[in-house]
Structure formats: C-alpha cells, structure tokens
Amino acid sequence: MKLSSKTLSNLPTGIIVPSYDRTKIKTRIVHLGFGAFHRAHQAVYADQLASQFDSDWGFCEVNLIGGEQQIADLNAQDNLYSVAEMASEGWSGRVIGVICRAIHAEVEGIDTVLEAMAEPQVAIVSITITEKGYCYQPATGKLIQDHPLIQHDTTNPRVPKSAPGVIVEALRLRRERQLPAFTVMSCDNMPENGHVTRNVILGLAKLQDEKLAEWIEANVSFPSTMVDRIVPAVTPETLEKIAQQLGGINDPAGVACEPFRQWVIEDNFVNGRPEWEKVGAELVQDVLPFEEMKLRMLNGSHSFLAYLGYLAGYQHINDCMQDDNYAAAARHLMLNEQAPTLRTQGVDLVAYADSLLNRYRNTALKHRTWQIAMDGTQKLPQRMLDSVRYHLANNGNFDCLALGIAAWIRYVGGVDEQGLAIEVSDPLLAQLQALVSGSQEGSARVKALLSLEVVFGNELPQNPKFVAAVTEAYEHLLKFGAKESVAKLAQRF
Numbered sequence: 001m002k003l004s005s006k007t008l009s010n011l012p013t014g015i016i017v018p019s020y021d022r023t024k025i026k027t028r029i030v031h032l033g034f035g036a037f038h039r040a041h042q043a044v045y046a047d048q049l050a051s052q053f054d055s056d057w058g059f060c061e062v063n064l065i066g067g068e069q070q071i072a073d074l075n076a077q078d079n080l081y082s083v084a085e086m087a088s089e090g091w092s093g094r095v096i097g098v099i100c101r102a103i104h105a106e107v108e109g110i111d112t113v114l115e116a117m118a119e120p121q122v123a124i125v126s127i128t129i130t131e132k133g134y135c136y137q138p139a140t141g142k143l144i145q146d147h148p149l150i151q152h153d154t155t156n157p158r159v160p161k162s163a164p165g166v167i168v169e170a171l172r173l174r175r176e177r178q179l180p181a182f183t184v185m186s187c188d189n190m191p192e193n194g195h196v197t198r199n200v201i202l203g204l205a206k207l208q209d210e211k212l213a214e215w216i217e218a219n220v221s222f223p224s225t226m227v228d229r230i231v232p233a234v235t236p237e238t239l240e241k242i243a244q245q246l247g248g249i250n251d252p253a254g255v256a257c258e259p260f261r262q263w264v265i266e267d268n269f270v271n272g273r274p275e276w277e278k279v280g281a282e283l284v285q286d287v288l289p290f291e292e293m294k295l296r297m298l299n300g301s302h303s304f305l306a307y308l309g310y311l312a313g314y315q316h317i318n319d320c321m322q323d324d325n326y327a328a329a330a331r332h333l334m335l336n337e338q339a340p341t342l343r344t345q346g347v348d349l350v351a352y353a354d355s356l357l358n359r360y361r362n363t364a365l366k367h368r369t370w371q372i373a374m375d376g377t378q379k380l381p382q383r384m385l386d387s388v389r390y391h392l393a394n395n396g397n398f399d400c401l402a403l404g405i406a407a408w409i410r411y412v413g414g415v416d417e418q419g420l421a422i423e424v425s426d427p428l429l430a431q432l433q434a435l436v437s438g439s440q441e442g443s444a445r446v447k448a449l450l451s452l453e454v455v456f457g458n459e460l461p462q463n464p465k466f467v468a469a470v471t472e473a474y475e476h477l478l479k480f481g482a483k484e485s486v487a488k489l490a491q492r493f
C-alpha cells in the first residue's frame with residue numbers, strides 16, 4: 001500500500017498529517033529542484049505555516065534535469081510525501097500536504113513549466129538545483145556564456161533548458177502579459193546566493209533582450225538565504241525504515257533528515273511572502289555573515305571530512321567522527337582557520353562548532369562522504385579558498401585547509417589508497433581527467449590542478465606560499481595516507 005489521500009487515515013498515531021483543508025492551498029511558489037533538501041526544509045516550513053497559521057502558500061514542484069522518478073512518485077500519491085526526523089533517540093514523521101502540483105520539464109514539456117510559472121498568483125520562484133545548475137563560474141560568480149545549456153538558451157530562448165533560461169523566459173511571459181514579476185529565491189549553498197542568481201539571470205537576459213533585462217532589474221528581487229539541515233541522499237534502507245515508521249505504508253517520495261534546521265532569509269520580496277518568521281525562520285537585512293559562517297564552518301569542515309574520510313575508507317561522516325584525530329582536525333579547522341575569517345557578530349562560535357560536531361555524530365544520518373565529495377569544483381571556492389585568501393593576506397596559518405585542498409586533488413586523481421577507482425562526480429570531470437592524465441604524480445599534479453582558473457582564480461596558483469602548503473600536504477598524503485596525515489596534523493594542535 002502506498003501513501004495517498006486515501007491511506008492517510010491508516011497511518012499510525014504519532015505521524016503528523018495535514019490538519020488543514022488542502023483544497024485551500026494555492027500554488028503561490030514554483031519550486032525548481034524537487035530534491036531531498038527542499039522536501040525536508042522549505043516544504044516543512046510551509047507545511048507548519050499551513051497547519052498552525054492557516055497559510056495558503058503552497059508549491060508547484062518542478063524538476064528540469066534529473067529527478068523524473070521523484071515527480072512521478074509524487075504524482076502517484078496525490079502530491080503527499082513524508083519527512084522523517086532521525087534523532088539518535090528515535091524517529092518522528094510528518095506528512096507534507098502543501099504541494100498542489102508536480103511537473104517534470106522533460107515529461108510534460110517546457111511549455112507546461114513556463115505556463116505554471118506565468119500563473120498570476122505565483123509570487124516566488126524558489127530554487128535548490130545544486131551549485132552547477134546556475135551555470136556560473138564559482139571563482140567569479142558570473143554566468144558561463146559558453147556553457148552548452150546557456151548557448152542553447154541564447155539561441156532558443158522560447159524553449160529554454162537551463163534554470164536561468166527557464167526563469168528569464170517565465171519573466172518575459174509575465175511582462176508580456178502585464179503580470180507582476182516574482183521574487184527569485186535561491187536556497188543553494190553558495191555565498192551571496194541571491195547575487196549569484198541575479199548575476200546569471202541578468203547576464204542571460206542581457207544576451208537575449210536588453211529591454212527585458214532592464215525590466216527584470218527593476219521588478220525582480222533576489223534575496224539571499226542561508227539554509228541549514230543535513231539531508232542525506234535517500235537510500236533503499238531509508239525508504240524501508242520510513243515504511244516501517246508509516247505502519248507498512250510505502251512512500252517512495254519520502255525523505256529522512258536530522259532534527260536540526262535553520263533558515264535565515266534576506267527580507268526582500270517584490271510580490272509578498274509567507275510569514276516564515278512564525279515558524280522559526282529569521283528574516284534579516286543582511287544574510288552574508290550567516291552564510292559565510294555556515295559555508296565555512298559547516299560545509300568547509302564537511303568537505304574536509306569528505307575527502308580525507310573517503311580516502312581513509314570512512315563511508316559516512318559519523319564514521320569519521322569515530323576517529324578522534326578527524327574530530328580534532330575538524331574542530332581545529334572550524335575554530336582556528338574558518339572562524340577568524342568571519343564577519344559574524346554576536347554568535348558563540350565555539351558553541352556553534354561543538355553543536356556541528358554533535359550533529360555529525362548522529363549515527364542515524366549515514367551521510368555519505370562520497371555524496372559530499374561530489375561537485376568539488378563548485379564547492380571549494382566558498383568552502384575553503386576564500387578563507388585561504390584571508391590567511392594569506394593576514395599571515396595566518398591554514399594547514400587544515402591546505403590538507404583539505406590536497407585531499408581533493410588526491411580524490412579527483414580517481415584512484416584511492418587501495419588502488420581502487422573512485423567514481424568522481426563533477427560537472428568539470430572531463431577537464432579534471434585531462435589535467436590528471438596530463439601530469440605526473442606529485443608536485444606536477446598539484447600544479448596542474450591548481451591551474452584550474454574557474455576554481456582557483458588566477459592569483460592563488462601564483463602565490464608561492466599557497467602552492468608550497470598544498471604541495472607539502474599532498475606529498476604527505478602520498479607518503480603516509482589520509483589517516484596518518486590527519487593524525488600527524490591533529491597531534492600538532
């Protein structure tokens with residue numbers, strides 16, 4: 001039996017189900033990227049608002065590239081799915097009822113997506129499409145004009161494929177129909193995600209139609225957000241546990257996550273917004289200090305643990321935390337190499353670091369190091385390189401960051417410490433493979449990878465201190481392996 005409106009009444013008591021009239025929920029938000037994170041984050045806030053405060057803010061979910069099955073699953077169960085919170089003491093469950101509609105661009109066609117975005121009541125387009133979905137250069141935050149999807153959308157603007165292209169075309173339709181614009185809200189892990197989104201959308205609009213670009217600039221806002229909740233990719237094991245929790249009812253669209261969640265949003269919406277502050281979100285004028293804190297302390301330490309953990313044979317973040325040296329190195333990285341670079345005021349960063357380490361210890365989460373290691377070219381700049389620049393300018397120590405970057409180089413080399421192939425997943429995979437195969441193991445490999453300008457810019461690879469630190473860390477990794485390199489580093493603190 002599957003989760004659906006009909007089977008809601010068969011769920012065990014204790015599972016929270018929609019207490020509100022679902023027919024009153026409207027598609028006021030179109031969300032691009034119905035992945036694990038959105039299901040366990042923004043959708044939960046909206047569901048709480050509907051059940052506790054009579055909010056009518058609901059979603060039309062859209063997947064553009066990948067995720068066909070998730071949309072099909074959702075359609076097959078009356079747009080209902082469940083979120084399980086996994087605490088070490090036990091699980092709790094909630095069925096989300098605020099989704100009105102779900103569309104896949106490659107199944108229903110791009111026109112269906114564009115028409116949904118052009119519906120008059122749509123006030124917000126929110127996005128969780130992973131960093132690579134923005135078609136931007138991580139080192140500069142600018143649109144990649146020769147990206148294949150962007151080239152396609154520049155020549156075929158009416159049938160776009162990229163997320164920026166779809167948003168530009170939907171806005172063109174709204175302008176043509178004299179409808180108000182919508183707010184575009186990124187919930188992806190990028191610094192100043194609102195600015196990146198604005199850059200790529202205006203960048204593409206300018207290539208297509210100057211007048212449209214001017215209209216977008218005048219009518220659309222791009223608030224930045226800081227989003228936090230650890231939501232590992234769903235596995236068959238997770239789905240089995242969810243079914244057990246739902247009393248034997250299957251929910252292939254279900255998702256499981258940690259209990260913690262946080263959302264800081266720049267209060268800048270052109271066409272109204274839900275009252276998220278009523279259910280714990282923080283609406284602020286400037287998100288940047290929060291974003292930097294989270295990206296460098298949480299995501300930075302996650303990437304450090306992911307590369308060094310994967311190389312050492314640790315499959316999950318909680319496995320890394322069993323190794324005292326990994327835990328000590330992650331804490332040192334957070335407090336001594338990331339915290340000093342932050343502009344955050346009034347936050348106890350020691351307490352924040354310790355709370356992150358506790359979250360990483362959650363044995364129910366099973367967050368794979370491989371999952372966090374993917375798309376490194378899109379992640380390193382904001383998670384590690386901005387802090388390295390700070391230390392180079394301020395004569396600070398960055399040994400942990402250098403080891404993290406060296407571990408990324410070792411990881412994208414494609415062969416692990418046991419000589420087994422690593423399944424490297426990255427939008428720049430072809431470039432990475434060419435750099436690896438065109439260089440000798442050792443310092444030449446480091447030099448080759450650091451030459452990747454879209455990631456490292458052009459000043460870091462010229463900085464002798466930076467190159468020497470990464471090369472030394474890389475040589476340690478080759479000689480001693482990841483576990484011992486981390487142990488040697490941790491012993492120095």
Ligand SMILES: NC(=O)c1ccc[n+]([C@@H]2O[C@H](COP(=O)([O-])OP(=O)(O)OC[C@H]3O[C@@H](n4cnc5c(N)ncnc54)[C@H](O)[C@@H]3O)[C@@H](O)[C@H]2O)c1
Binds near residue numbers: 064
């Ligand atoms: N999972 C987490 O713990 C977490 C925490 C904070 C923030 N985030 C942010 O959310 C993003 C998504 O994470 P997730 O766990 O939902 O991943 P996921 O793999 O479950 O979902 C990815 C979504 O992105 C879409 N997508 C992928 N490539 C795309 C492209 N090129 N163009 C358009 N859409 C594309 C897919 O259709 C899918 O809906 C992360 O990259 C991160 O920026 C995730």
